[in-house]
Amino acid sequence: MYPLPIDKWRPVSRRFYKFSLPVALGIWLLPMIAVLVTSIRSTEELTEGNYWGWPKHFALLANYREALTASPMLHYFWNSVLITVPSVIGAIALAAMAGFALATYKFRGNALLFGIFVAGNFVPVQVLMIPVRQLTLGLGLYNTVEALILFHIAFQTGFCTLFLRNFIKQLPFELVEAARIEGAGEWTVFFRIVLPLVRPALAALGILVFTFVWNDYFWALCLTQGDDAAPITVGVAALRGQWTTAWNLVSAGSLLAALPSVAMFFAMQKHFIAGLTFGATKG
Template identity: 85%
Template sequence: MYPMPVEKWKPAARRAYKLSLPVALLIWLLPMIAVLVTSVRSSEELSEGNYWGWPKHVTLIDNYREALTTSPMLHYFWNSVQITLPSVAGAIALAAMAGFALAVYRFPGNSTLFATFVAGNFVPIQVLMIPVRDLSLRLGLYNSVGGLILFHLSFQTGFCALFLRNFIKQLPFELIEAARIEGANEWTVFFKIVLPLIRPALAALAILVFTFVWNDYFWALCLTQGDDAAPITVGVAALKGQWTTAWNLVSAGSVLAAMPSVAMFFAMQKHFVAGLTFGATKG
């Protein structure tokens, strides 16, 4: 029923597995390696067709400096910070309370509400493009940082509530009952008992939502126009020229745009792994 551990495989199969892992890893990393190498390659080499060879002249500082100065990249970066941080904090705060209510309380419509959260995660985002854009125009939120924050807050809360409800459901209900018997109100139970116990899940969810919002390009393109509220993903696309494209600058901008997500993951990797494995074992 369960996969056999690698240690119990036949020697030939185990050897083939160990040899195939580096090959698979190289194939998976090849596009990222190509972007990193292209980001330090000169425009002359790209014009000559040297796409995969080792760079003859490494122009690391020049390419990254030009990517930051030829377009308002810092402005795009600040927009992404303004959009992402409130969206992550708000979505997790609302989802924690919604997940607590769905996991602990029994009320009419509990299952229906939970099913709605589940079903909402399966709706293709392309279907919502025109209605969401029309709604943002009617509310006066089109091409604004506040509109993108409200959009991501609305769409990420459903996924976060589903995620946290399942974690809270695994907590021993006796802890909550004991706190109520001792006279603790519901807010005390939520803040003093539930939140500390699901801290790993909150950290893992923060990384996931941060990555989703920071790397979003589809909705940033649909709900913004110009540079006023555009995040860094749109800013990287703006580095492409009308007739020719300096792919070394686009690659440098892509690396700069990806650095916050990568840095956050490595900074909170321990909590991320603990959150994903929380409740996986009994006893």
């Protein structure tokens, strides 16, 4: 049974829906608005206790400039780029190949291997904290960008494989069979047939994995020490002082740290509406 379209609702229900939607949106955006307003407050206002009132003096440029210069924020930002980009590419590349194999090949242990990928998504990350840290220490990778890259690739590949395997499983298998009959190799089938068809899934995964890795704080705190390999999430936490905290600078740094994820979403959102069989009927 499908939901009833909104235009067929009763008038009272439609009015209530139209009224509640902006209210719910305002409540959802309230924390972000509070952070945004705090980021443009002056330090004097925060000292006086003006946390929720409208700012009397706007310190937009001063706060954001100090947030960038009070700590090595640009260094943290570059570390996040070095960690996130290889992690996204590596996790999606491995998951695409694994998902293709699990979806198209019939071999002994296929279901068991897929079950392992599924089960791995239910392991709490906190359980892995000590063994992963000891592993990086044993391999000499502790406090390095490479350690975070390898961990994020390993941890995100399971979820991406689960997602892509189910997505590829829904593709018309006749396309793969037709390509094989025409003499196409497996790599040709993978790159020329499957990948164009799963473009919407790749775009969605790209945004999700980018957001997960970029916003990671737990593993950045566990596997790094100091400023050498710390990403921007740790850099924002470094804006907190030992005795007092300039919340306007923390808010400004938090918004600067969130900008790449927002930009990534708007850059990739057009792929969400791409047709599933876009490449199958072209020409």
